[in-house]
Amino acid sequence: MDQTDRIERQGKMTEEVRKTLIKAQQGELDGVETYKMLAEVVHNEDDVKVFKQLAADEGRHAAVFKNYTGEVLKPDKTQAFAVAALYSLLGKKILYPLIAKFEYAAIPGYEELMKDYPEVESVKDDEKRHGDTLNSLLENGQFNDRPKLPYVCAAIALFLFIRLTKRIR
Ligand SMILES: [Fe+2]
DSSP states (O other): OOHHHHHHHHHHOOHHHHHHHHHHHHHHHHHHHHHHHHHHHOSOHHHHHHHHHHHHHHHHHHHHHHHHHOOOOOOOOHHHHHHHHHHHHHOHHHHHHHHHHHHHHTHHHHHHHHTTOTTHHHHHHHHHHHHHHHHHHGGGOOOOOOOOHHHHHHHHHHHHHHHHHOOOO
16 A cells, blocks of 8 residues: 555544554554563463564554554553463463454454455454464463462453453454
């Protein structure tokens, strides 16, 4: 998309769509921080490699949305800290499928955006792939990261609370 197209499209952008695109951009940026932090805290080396790659993908996604919004946003690390804490509380067996669910949950919204913002299609495809990748990491076995059961309920509540205002993708 060249500069003229972009400006024209931004001109036609409704306030509601603009908010959706900015929210998506912020979610992707926060996703970068989340996967970077997971790469630092997880115990399995294969998982470290995967999370570094996912962080890079999320960075590319943020750039796709930035190209549409023209906004420079700052990443918020709250979600990253929460997810890293949940990793130690819940272990990967519970946490990874939970993150995969939120990756998949981003798909319908992106399918809607794709109609006017075609570059979002590759982002949508990545989110599906990310969900599949996270689930496939469980097939490695090695569930040494045992959840500390007394904290599990509180941790899930915290995670859901954060999810009300933020998105992982
Ligand atoms: Fe993403």
